[in-house]
Amino acid sequence: MTSNILIQSAKALFAIGAAASLVACAAFQPDPPEQAVAKRAQGYWDARLKGDVGKTRSYMNEAFRMAVDEKGFAKNYMATFAVAAKVKKVTCEAEKCEVGVNLSVNPPIPGRKMGTIDMYSQQTWLLEDGRWNLYQAP
DSSP states (O other): OHHHHHHHHHHHHHHHHHHHHHHHHHHTSOOOHHHHHHHHHHHHHHHHHHTOHHHHHHTBOHHHHHHSOHHHHHHHHOOOOEEEEEEEEEEEOSSEEEEEEEEEEOOOOTTOOOOOEEEEEEEEEEEETTEEEEOOOO
16 A cells, blocks of 8 residues: 555656656747847837936947947937837847837927827847847948
8 A cells, every 4th residue: 555655656756747848848838039129129119208318328249339439329329309119019030130120209399289199119129149139220
């Protein structure tokens, strides 16, 4: 009888271990490209709207980061009239994704207060060394 209990316990432990292994494997699966790019694109816009120059620049493609230092990036690329951004559409090919972003913008029209208007922006993201980066020509 004791050996029967030991065998049942071993089977139960094996089943629990197998289930835990399956859960662990599922947890370490990389996101599909569309999901990974959507997260990075939203992270880019969140950082940019907060004015975080270093973090925003970190989302840019490698050639751009090599050509434009942080000071130049802050001066020439951080300005935006957007007050909110939401990634809406991501379409990917092998190493390239097109991202559509809905922006809420306060346009700077002299003498007029228009309030916030909605705009749509299209971005290209490229896979570089296993990481998705926003493409910007240097």
